[in-house]
Amino acid sequence: MRHEPGLTVPPIYTPIPPAIHPRHAAVEAHTTAWAEAFRVGSDELRSRLLQHSIGSFAARILPGGREEVVALVSDFVLWLFAVDDGFCEEGALGRRPGELAAVLHRLLRVAQNPEAPMLLDDPLADGLRDLSRRVSQYGTPAQAAAWCDALREYFFSVVWEASHRSDATVPTLSDYTLMRLYDGATTVVYPLLEVGHGYELSMHERGRQPVRAATEMASFIITWDNDLFSHHKESRQDGYYLNVLRVLQEERGLTPDQALAAAIDQRDRVMCLFMRLQESVLDQASPQLQQYFRGLESFIRGSQDWGVSSRRYTTPEDPADLPTCFRDGPSTDNDEPLEIPVISWWWDLLPEPARIMPRPRVPMNALLTPTP
Known part of the structure; x- marks a missing residue:
């Protein structure tokens, strides 16, 4: 298979300072032991995943959270990668949406009812059973239900992705954006952000349009960044792959470098909107x-720090050209809505005075926090 030339990903804009949980090394050790105890994934896949510093990723997501929940997030992210890599991207089921849906439906039942006598000799089910029990132990019933609902969204979206993989089709940018809000599994982590700090967001606040929009914006930023950082790895695999750079090339007839610039422009505009919307809401927000x-x-900043430093994306055997620092200002001053119908409503929520660009909060080219 002929590979595209490697792309140089420039430093990207982030106004969010870095942080990591002080017990990150202990979390890393815990997840290694957990993955081995539950035999998550094949031996080869598990060995590979354990080199990706997933414990430090969780420690960046919840830098001030309860250690037991940071460990839960770490274990869960490794489990998700075992599903995503083992079933969806590298396994035969990733091209058989019907069969994949059946397998994931059974796993969803295990998450909903870990006491159900099914898939008793399946390591992935055993690991998920343990994760589900811990979510219920540390969180409220509503948070456990929200976690299961988000897992359903993730499963549904990867089946949708498998249908494109099966037919070797590239979705439209609007469809890809909608898919990416869920198939990056960001929504499954959101309930654990609350659990990690021991609070529960009220339904009144959770359901407000600005809060829903900000949550979707975070998913957009995290997954667009992930597409930038993972493109090198994905484009060098044999077979079909989905990435916003590929979608933009297909839909707009762009070169790889032009698609990279367009994706950065999109994520910068959403990042600026996220910060402005947040500032417009916080004055009237509860402590929760x-x-x-x-x-x-x-979660956004932790994904960025981990994405440019993890072996998963740096691929030292075929090095990706990823940045080692971030920039303190966006690449554009365009504050118009993106021409993506499924998310253009986000801009309607911004009060007129909030259209002023947010002040940067980190110095230009601030060096990344080293990955432990």
Whole structure:
């Protein structure tokens, strides 16, 4: 298979300072032991995943959270990668949406009812059973239900992705954006942000349009960044792959470098909108909502720090050209809505005075926090 030339990903804009949980090394050790105890994934896949510093990723997502929940997030992310890599991207089921849906439906039942006598000799089910019990142990019944509902969204979206993989089709940018809000599994982590800090966001605040929009914006930023950082790895695999750079090339007839610039412009515009919308809401926000927004910020920045430093994307055997620092200002001053119908409503929520660009909060080219 002929590979596209490697792309140089420039430093990207982030106004969010870095942070990591002080017990990150202990979390890493815990997840290694957990993955081995439950035999998550094949031996080869598990060995590979354990080199990706997933414990440090969780420690960046919840830098001030309860250690037992940071460990839960770490274990869960490794489990998700085992499903995504083992079933969807590298396994035969990733091209058989009907069969994949059946397998994931059974796993969803295990998450909903870990006591159900099914898939008893399946390592992935055993690991998910343990994760579900811990979510219920540390969280409220409503948070456990929200976690299961988000897992259903993730499963549904990867089946949708498998249908494109089966037919080797590239979705439209609007469809890809909608798919990416869920198939990046960001929504499954959001309930754990609350659990990690021991609070529960009220339904009144959770259901407000600005809060829903900010949550979707965080998913957009995290997954667009992931597409930038993972493109090198994905484009060098044999067979079909989905990435916003490929979608933009297909839909707009762009070169790889032009698609990279377009994707950065999109994520910068959403990042600016996220910060402005947050500033417009926080004055009237409860302490719980304020903490929720801080959690979204930590998730965004943690994904960035981990994405440019993890072996998963740096691929040292065939090095990706990823940045080692971030920039303090966006690449554009365009504050118009993106021409993506499924998300253009986000801009309607911004009060007119909030259209002023947010002040940067980190110095230009601030060096990344080293990955432990």
